[in-house]
Amino acid sequence: MLSNLFKPVAWAAVGVSMLTFSAVAQAQAGYPGNKPISILVPFAAGGPTDRVARDLAEAMRKAIPGATFTVENVPGAGGTIGPTRLARAAPDGYSLMVHHIGIASTAVLYRKLQYKPLEDFEYLGMINEVPMTLIGKPQLPANTYRDFENYIRANAGKLNLAHAGIGSASHLCGLMWQSAIKANEAMTAIPFNGTAPAMTALIGGQVDVMCDQTTNTTSQIEGGRVKAFAVTTPKRLENNRLLRDYPSLQEMGMRGFNLTIWHGLYAPKGTPAEITKRLNDALKVALKDPEFLKRQEGLGAIVVTDNRVNPAEHKKFVAAEIEKLRPVIEAAKQFAD
Numbered sequence: 001m002l003s004n005l006f007k008p009v010a011w012a013a014v015g016v017s018m019l020t021f022s023a024v025a026q027a028q029a030g031y032p033g034n035k036p037i038s039i040l041v042p043f044a045a046g047g048p049t050d051r052v053a054r055d056l057a058e059a060m061r062k063a064i065p066g067a068t069f070t071v072e073n074v075p076g077a078g079g080t081i082g083p084t085r086l087a088r089a090a091p092d093g094y095s096l097m098v099h100h101i102g103i104a105s106t107a108v109l110y111r112k113l114q115y116k117p118l119e120d121f122e123y124l125g126m127i128n129e130v131p132m133t134l135i136g137k138p139q140l141p142a143n144t145y146r147d148f149e150n151y152i153r154a155n156a157g158k159l160n161l162a163h164a165g166i167g168s169a170s171h172l173c174g175l176m177w178q179s180a181i182k183a184n185e186a187m188t189a190i191p192f193n194g195t196a197p198a199m200t201a202l203i204g205g206q207v208d209v210m211c212d213q214t215t216n217t218t219s220q221i222e223g224g225r226v227k228a229f230a231v232t233t234p235k236r237l238e239n240n241r242l243l244r245d246y247p248s249l250q251e252m253g254m255r256g257f258n259l260t261i262w263h264g265l266y267a268p269k270g271t272p273a274e275i276t277k278r279l280n281d282a283l284k285v286a287l288k289d290p291e292f293l294k295r296q297e298g299l300g301a302i303v304v305t306d307n308r309v310n311p312a313e314h315k316k317f318v319a320a321e322i323e324k325l326r327p328v329i330e331a332a333k334q335f336a337d
């Protein structure tokens with residue numbers, strides 16, 4: 001009778017062993033073969049992370065001759081559905097994910113995640129970093145950052161701060177900026193279902209302020225549809241034709257302020273070392289692809305060239321980002337179930 005109690009556990013162990021053996025066998029049989037490699041994106045098509053993933057898929061296709069890459073958008077629940085799905089996928093190298101800073105922020109924002117960001121994935125390397133810009137509706141009377149901040153303080157409680165949902169880049173940026181200027185109660189946060197509707201509301205004057213990636217803001221700034229006031233990098237973006245004249249928040253007195261929206265590549269935990277090495281090697285080649293570099297520059301993104309392209313340093317960086325974001329999120333008490 002007692003032995004029967006252990007049969008489900010035994011069969012589960014056999015199942016895991018067979019799955020791992022199958023993945024290793026495929027790696028030894030000439031991965032990736034003829035099967036397409038799917039890159040999950042935890043956000044809607046057309047957004048900044050989707051653009052990065054599609055550019056990367058094309059560059060990695062060239063880096064692995066004969067490989068086919070597809071991009072699958074799995075949006076919803078603040079970007080947590082995609083990682084949940086990847087964590088449960090077969091660790092055979094055919095399911096990958098491109099995710100941004102949200103893989104770190106959700107570790108603090110969500111009390112009941114269905115996955116563990118630092119434990120349930122193989123880290124394959126970082127891709128890029130995207131600066132943020134602090135922008136306002138075109139009707140705002142301020143034209144410089146200092147005038148803008150003074151205007152915020154003078155109108156405390158009357159203004160709205162738009163963001164693309166809890167855990168989004170714009171949400172995190174807004175939290176960190178308000179915390180830095182000690183104005184957490186100055187504006188009412190207005191969540192939207194994505195960056196596009198938030199930007200539309202800002203352009204139309206329905207909301208007052210927004211902080212978002214250069215991938216979303218650059219064309220709007222250039223077209224004069226929004227006002228720009230500052231960038232979130234430690235120094236000015238000297239190499240960016242459009243944004244080089246805007247001050248950094250650190251320059252404006254927020255010592256240590258540094259927020260970029262970075263992207264990384266991930267695989268399910270347990271993906272064989274032969275496959276993760278092949279993918280990391282391909283990633284490093286892809287990040288030097290001239291066409292990829294050109295497209296990223298056009299988005300205002302900075303392609304990673306330091307040791308964070310290596311799996312161990314990528315994971316170490318994400319762990320540090322979780323701890324950097326933790327006090328800001330906990331102080332704001334903006335959590336999700």
